[in-house]
Amino acid sequence: MPQRLWLALFVPMLALAQAAPPTAETRIANLETAVKSAQSAGDNAWMLVSAALVLMMTGPGLALFYGGLVRRKNVLGTMMHSFVLMALVTVIWAIVGYSLAFGEGMPILGDLRYLFLNGVGSAPNPDYAGTIPQQTFMVYQLMFAIITPALISGAFAERMKFSAMLLFTTLWMFVVYFPLAHMVWGKGGLLNAFLGGKIPCFDFAGGTVVHISSGVSALICALYLGRRQGYGIESMKPHNIVISVIGACLLWVGWFGFNAGSALGASSLATSAFVATHFATAAAVLGWMLAEWIRNGKPSVLGAISGAVAGLVAITPASGFVKPFPALLIGFLAGIVCFLMVTVVKSRFSYDDSLDAFGVHGIGGTLGALLTGVFATSAVNDGLKDSSGKVLPLGLVDGQAGQVLNQAIAVLISWGFAIVGTLIVLKICDVVLGVRVSKEDELEGLDVSMHGEEGYNFDA
Amino acid sequence: MSACMVKKVIISMRSQDQLTMKKIEAIIQPHKLEDVKEALKSIGVDGMTISEVRGHGRQKGHKEVYRGMEYQVDLLPKVKIELVVPDQRSAEVIQTVVNSARTGKIGDGKVFVFDVAEAIRIRNEDRGDGAL
Numbered sequence: 150m151p152q153r154l155w156l157a158l159f160v161p162m163l164a165l166a167q168a169a170p171p172t173a174e175t176r177i178a179n180l181e182t183a184v185k186s187a188q189s190a191g192d193n194a195w196m197l198v199s200a201a202l203v204l205m206m207t208g209p210g211l212a213l214f215y216g217g218l219v220r221r222k223n224v225l226g227t228m229m230h231s232f233v234l235m236a237l238v239t240v241i242w243a244i245v246g247y248s249l250a251f252g253e254g255m256p257i258l259g260d261l262r263y264l265f266l267n268g269v270g271s272a273p274n275p276d277y278a279g280t281i282p283q284q285t286f287m288v289y290q291l292m293f294a295i296i297t298p299a300l301i302s303g304a305f306a307e308r309m310k311f312s313a314m315l316l317f318t319t320l321w322m323f324v325v326y327f328p329l330a331h332m333v334w335g336k337g338g339l340l341n342a343f344l345g346g347k348i349p350c351f352d353f354a355g356g357t358v359v360h361i362s363s364g365v366s367a368l369i370c371a372l373y374l375g376r377r378q379g380y381g382i383e384s385m386k387p388h389n390i391v392i393s394v395i396g397a398c399l400l401w402v403g404w405f406g407f408n409a410g411s412a413l414g415a416s417s418l419a420t421s422a423f424v425a426t427h428f429a430t431a432a433a434v435l436g437w438m439l440a441e442w443i444r445n446g447k448p449s450v451l452g453a454i455s456g457a458v459a460g461l462v463a464i465t466p467a468s469g470f471v472k473p474f475p476a477l478l479i480g481f482l483a484g485i486v487c488f489l490m491v492t493v494v495k496s497r498f499s500y501d502d503s504l505d506a507f508g509v510h511g512i513g514g515t516l517g518a519l520l521t522g523v524f525a526t527s528a529v530n531d532g533l534k535d536s537s538g539k540v541l542p543l544g545l546v547d548g549q550a551g552q553v554l555n556q557a558i559a560v561l562i563s564w565g566f567a568i569v570g571t572l573i574v575l576k577i578c579d580v581v582l583g584v585r586v587s588k589e590d591e592l593e594g595l596d597v598s599m600h601g602e603e604g605y606n607f608d609a
Numbered sequence: 610m611s612a613c614m615v616k617k618v619i620i621s622m623r624s625q626d627q628l629t630m631k632k633i634e635a636i637i638q639p640h641k642l643e644d645v646k647e648a649l650k651s652i653g654v655d656g657m658t659i660s661e662v663r664g665h666g667r668q669k670g671h672k673e674v675y676r677g678m679e680y681q682v683d684l685l686p687k688v689k690i691e692l693v694v695p696d697q698r699s700a701e702v703i704q705t706v707v708n709s710a711r712t713g714k715i716g717d718g719k720v721f722v723f724d725v726a727e728a729i730r731i732r733n734e735d736r737g738d739g740a741l
Contacts, residue, residue, distance in 0.1 A: 445674050492677030
């Protein structure tokens with residue numbers, strides 16, 4: 150009887166002891182899950198904010214920046230170029246764009262595995278960003294696809310038919326943007342240094358994909374469409390530099406999402422890119438301002454904000470690879486070079502790139518892409534590793550002089566794609582719809598002739 | 610009704626007797642408008658019409674540069690003041706405008722003086738300098 154009593158006491162105690170402390174393995178597993186989900190939460194929060202910031206660059210940022218630079222009769226038409234792309238590109242992206250850019254396919258174009266966003270859900274895609282839902286990655290990349298064609302609109306502002314502009318952008322996305330995005334950022338892309346590209350190019354946030362592609366395409370558009378009626382004769386002063394200043398400031402802030410967000414997580418690399426972006430922009434403002442002050446005798450506000458955009462463009466490919474002081478240098482150079490481009494070179498060749506999409510984005514992007522090859526260092530970005538996991542040197546400052554050549558090849562390929570692709574697309578649009586508005590419509594202004602409304606109804 | 614008609618006839622006859630009003634049109638620097646208004650008020654002139662206009666005389670404009678595109682801006686912002694006064698006051702009013710609008714620099718503007726054939730107050734159809 151006492152024995153039974155002893156047992157009766159002992160057995161429940163044993164059971165209790167087994168239930169209370171879990172094994173070490175379980176605890177570690179639980180901890181790992183918790184750490185992962187905490188990192189995922191942090192990264193995802195930053196990436197969603199970044200995606201929103203990049204959308205803000207197009208609307209209202211670019212819409213205001215460009216809108217202020219045109220004449221009053223074209224302010225709505227110009228803002229609409231940016232705004233409508235927030236809708237049009239989104240739909241194309243959802244249907245097939247994301248897949249063509251980021252599906253693993255040929256070296257120059259992705260496949261259709263993500264058609265209709267099939268399989269793009271809450272699970273991360275470890276090839277691109279292992280700590281955030283692939284859906285976050287997808288929507289973040291969408292915002293880049295939106296702003297790129299919107300940048301081109303600066304070249305054909307005030308004279309392109311709205312219908313032709315919609316068709317142009319749709320085709321251009323397929324012929325130029327999706328291939329370039331895939332080549333530079335897609336898995337297996339020809340130029341992707343990190344995911345098995347044959348020609349390893351460093352382009353952190355889109356110097357080639359976004360800025361060279363849009364800037365060079367812009368030049369082709371400007372040449373193809375010809376000058377605006379009255380160019381060089383009547384006044385084409387910006388109608389409202391005040392809203393352009395607001396737009397430029399929004400671009401500056403939004404660009405933190407663009408560049409620091411390209412770290413694809415809330416990491417120290419994101420901080421580094423954030424700092425480089427800000428420093429380059431500041432130096433570019435001073436560079437442009439100084440050059441203009443010396444050359445024209447007065448430092449204009451339009452010059453200062455143009456310098457900011459030039460700096461933002463130039464640091465884009467380099468932002469996740471360079472230290473703060475090279476960033477200052479890249480920005481300062483971009484400010485001066487882009488200033489000379491839109492003043493001296495443009496007036497010598499007399500093409501009408503209405504809002505200087507080429508001078509700022511094409512040239513700033515090219516300069517930035519090349520300088521990335523010079524200043525990229527593994528001290529900032531240790532993402533490039535050999536098969537044994539050893540961190541590889543990146544640019545000229547790391548002793549890799551050949552990287553400048555790789556960057557130059559990537560630049561040439563981007564220029565080539567943009568020139569040929571844009572010419573083909575423009576020709577198609579011209580045959581199908583006609584790209585340019587009639588002379589009467591142009592003189593009346595696109596707001597009334599294309600959209601049936603006016604931007605400023607002060608008597609209303 | 611007929612009394613009213615009679616009154617109108619009398620008024621218009623009287624206004625024909627006194628064709629003695631002057632319209633003073635002054636084109637001045639925009640920043641002198643307040644001075645001119647104050648000066649006119651101090652001599653008891655309180656009706657005027659103002660418009661924002663652009664123009665230039667012998668004054669040269671200025672250069673504006675937008676990303677390397679140079680524009681010579683020679684139509685500069687000015688303010689046009691129009692007022693109509695009884696003939697006997699016109700000299701004093703003109704002198705007041707000229708004195709208060711003057712900075713002594715080129716671009717101060719001009720004053721033009723016209724004879725006025727008739728003035729009618731819309732509210733009650735007063736005519737002549739009684740309508741002023």
